[in-house]
Amino acid sequence: xxxxxxxxxxxxxxxxxxxxxxxxxxxxxxxxxxxxxxxxxxxxxxxxxxxxxxxxxxxxxxxxxxxxxxxxxxxxxxxxxxxxxxxxxxxxxxxxxxxxxxxxxxxxxxxxxxxxxxxxxxxxxxxxxxxxxxxxxxxxxxxxxxxxxxxxxxxxxxxxxxxxxxxxxxxxxxxxxxxxxxxxxxxxxxxxxxxxxxxxxxxxxxxxxxxxxxxxxxxxxxxxxxxxxxxxxxxxxxxxxxxxxxxxxxxxxxxxxxxxxxxxxxxxxxxxxxxxxxxxxxxxxxxxxxxxxxxxxxxxxxxxxxxxxxxxxxxxxxxxxxxxxxxxxxxxxxxxxxxxxxxxxxxxxxxxxxxxxxxxxxxxxxxxxxxxxxxxxxxxxxxxxxxxxxxxxxxxxxxxxxxxxxxxxxxxxxxxxxxxxxxxxxxxxxxxxxxxxxxxxxxxxxxxxxxxxxxxxxxxxxxxxxxxxxxxxxx
Numbered sequence: 001x002x003x004x005x006x007x008x009x010x011x012x013x014x015x016x017x018x019x020x021x022x023x024x025x026x027x028x029x030x031x032x033x034x035x036x037x038x039x040x041x042x043x044x045x046x047x048x049x050x051x052x053x054x055x056x057x058x059x060x061x062x063x064x065x066x067x068x069x070x071x072x073x074x075x076x077x078x079x080x081x082x083x084x085x086x087x088x089x090x091x092x093x094x095x096x097x098x099x100x101x102x103x104x105x106x107x108x109x110x111x112x113x114x115x116x117x118x119x120x121x122x123x124x125x126x127x128x129x130x131x132x133x134x135x136x137x138x139x140x141x142x143x144x145x146x147x148x149x150x151x152x153x154x155x156x157x158x159x160x161x162x163x164x165x166x167x168x169x170x171x172x173x174x175x176x177x178x179x180x181x182x183x184x185x186x187x188x189x190x191x192x193x194x195x196x197x198x199x200x201x202x203x204x205x206x207x208x209x210x211x212x213x214x215x216x217x218x219x220x221x222x223x224x225x226x227x228x229x230x231x232x233x234x235x236x237x238x239x240x241x242x243x244x245x246x247x248x249x250x251x252x253x254x255x256x257x258x259x260x261x262x263x264x265x266x267x268x269x270x271x272x273x274x275x276x277x278x279x280x281x282x283x284x285x286x287x288x289x290x291x292x293x294x295x296x297x298x299x300x301x302x303x304x305x306x307x308x309x310x311x312x313x314x315x316x317x318x319x320x321x322x323x324x325x326x327x328x329x330x331x332x333x334x335x336x337x338x339x340x341x342x343x344x345x346x347x348x349x350x351x352x353x354x355x356x357x358x359x360x361x362x363x364x365x366x367x368x369x370x371x372x373x374x375x376x377x378x379x380x381x382x383x384x385x386x387x388x389x390x391x392x393x394x395x396x397x398x399x400x401x402x403x404x405x406x407x408x409x410x411x412x413x414x415x416x417x418x419x420x421x422x423x424x425x426x427x428x429x430x431x432x433x434x435x436x437x438x439x440x441x442x443x444x445x446x447x448x449x450x451x452x453x454x455x456x457x458x459x460x461x462x463x464x465x466x467x468x469x470x471x472x473x474x475x
Contacts, residue, residue: 005449008066008073008232009441010059011241012039012080012159017055019062020435021073022442024451028465031435031442035062041100048103050159052086052094056166060227063219067228074449076167076219077237077441079244080159082180082288083135087153087205088165095149098159099142101133109137116198120281125192127274127287128182129300135181139201156205160239167234170217173207174236176243179289184209186274186287186295212238212291213448237444238291242266242298244440245408247291247455248433250463255403257394259387259421260436261411263305267390268298275397283393291444292455297397299390302342304411306379309353314372321372327416329373336374338366339382380417384424391425404428408436415469422471432468439466 005024011017019035037058042049066073086098099105110132113122119130128134135158142150157165158177165171178184178191183206185192193203218224218231238244245260246268260266274287275297288296311321321329340347340360350356357375361368369375387405395402404427407418412431422429433439443458452458 005446005451006071006073007442007445007449008034008062008076009237009438009445010062010076010078010163011244011438011441012055012078012163013241014081015039017058018438019059020438020442021066021071022439022446024446027461029442029446029461030465031438035065037061041102042097047105048100049097050084050100052097052162052166056163059163059167060223063223063227063229072229073232075233075235075445077235077445078160078163079237079239079241079437079441080163080177082158082177082240082242083133083138085135085138085156085158086162087149088155088157088162088171089152090154092169094162094166095153098162099138101138105141105145106132106137108132109141113137113140113199117195122182122195123281124276125186125195126182126184127186127276127280127295128180128184129284129286131300136183136196136199136201139183139196140199143199143201150202150205153202153205155207157207158239161236164216164234164236167219167223168217169220170234171207172214172216172236173209174214174239175209175211176289176291177239178209179287180240184289186276189289210236211293212236212243212444215448235445235448237441240288241437243288243290243296244438244444245436246270246296247440247443247458248436248462249406249408250430250433250459250466250468251406252459252463255400257391257398257402257405259405259407259411260409261303261407261414261417262409263303263308265301265303265383265387265411266298267301267387267394268296269394269398269402271295271297271397271399280397285393285397294455297394299393301383301386301390302347303383306340306342306347306353306357306382307376309350310357310372310375310379313352313354319372323414326376327414330376330380330416333371333373333377336367336369336377336381338369338378339385340364340378342379342382342386380420383417384420387421388424388426391427402427404430407431408433410434415471418469418471419474422473423475426473428473429471430468431471433462433466
């Protein structure tokens with residue numbers, strides 16, 4: 001590995017984003033956050049949008065800061081959440097802000113789609129779990145609305161590709177982000193246009209899909225000049241944030257499951273091909289694109305959303321807790337016996353999460369928590385129990401023995417949750433790195449630059465660079 005390379009990752013989440021600069025030197029690298037910004041949803045006329053221009057302006061602000069400091073990255077990569085997209089006109093104009101997946105306009109849309117394409121047929125073609133905000137359902141709803149940006153669009157661009165276009169003027173459709181749409185054929189790894197045509201969805205707006213590592217283009221000259229930078233290349237990394245995160249799992253072989261832990265928990269395995277059969281359909285697993293031609297076979301689980309929403313209730317009532325304090329509270333009530341199913345629909349958007357938990361426990365004949373610590377213990381144990389169920393489901397599909405669970409993302413910092421998860425699943429848990437998404441983003445750029453060869457080379461370097469914690473079952 002040559003010395004003195006640096007790569008800039010724009011890692012955009014649904015509530016906030018950040019820019020991370022990775023510096024490679026002497027067969028190792030270090031990460032530094034150089035910019036942070038909010039990303040929020042705007043409601044206008046009953047529709048919910050992402051403020052894409054505000055995000056773009058934050059990108060420019062970051063690049064200007066780097067220019068003033070004389071920092072010139074070798075390349076830039078962008079990752080975001082999945083499914084959402086915007087439109088570009090034939091003259092290159094941006095056609096408004098992208099609709100947000102939390103917009104309720106897709107409620108009831110899957111059932112309407114199934115009248116034309118049965119649920120099993122749709123899943124059999126795309127391998128994507130049925131969730132009402134999938135891109136295919138958004139486009140079907142927009143078609144029914146006569147949504148003007150779709151009517152006048154030349155191309156659809158998913159969120160990371162749209163932001164790359166704004167920086168470079170070049171349009172691509174990257175594989176991992178396209179794979180979340182519910183529109184991609186798992187065999188050809190291109191969009192299933194015949195499927196979409198049955199639903200009356202325009203297919204001429206879809207671009208061919210490219211694999212991670214593609215050089216999209218360079219910064220537009222006007223942007224580069226205004227920021228005091230050269231025309232830096234922009235790389236199509238694994239544009240879906242979970243795909244970038246899984247690329248950063250510091251595993252040594254394929255015999256692992258992963259848990260990307262945060263508000264949502266994404267638990268799965270890395271497989272050489274999609275898993276589409278009666279069982280995966282019934283259990284609503286999803287097949288999303290990974291790097292090196294792999295498939296991320298996974299299940300979405302409601303994660304720390306329950307705790308976050310309880311915390312909001314307690315704050316209104318005058319009790320404010322830090323996450324470290326809540327860990328200690330959970331341990332103090334470790335023997336509280338009640339658990340809930342985190343994926344019960346009542347927990348999706350309740351007016352009061354504490355009340356929703358109470359209602360569930362009453363209906364299932366379990367003791368109600370008597371204090372906040374018992375609620376926290378209940379949530380931790382409930383998540384661990386759900387993780388056990390999903391790991392056993394995954395083992396039924398995996399062509400290998402699942403020997404350990406790698407926990408990445410913000411939840412990897414929760415030692416108590418990691419230990420209780422190890423106890424529940426009966427397997428070792430390896431926690432970290434916490435900043436997996438940004439790490440995966442920059443490692444894809446490093447691979448494009450020729451500094452590493454493949455995902456195993458990437459993972460070996462990550463394991464060498466970042467410390468992790470291991471937890472063995474102790475019950």
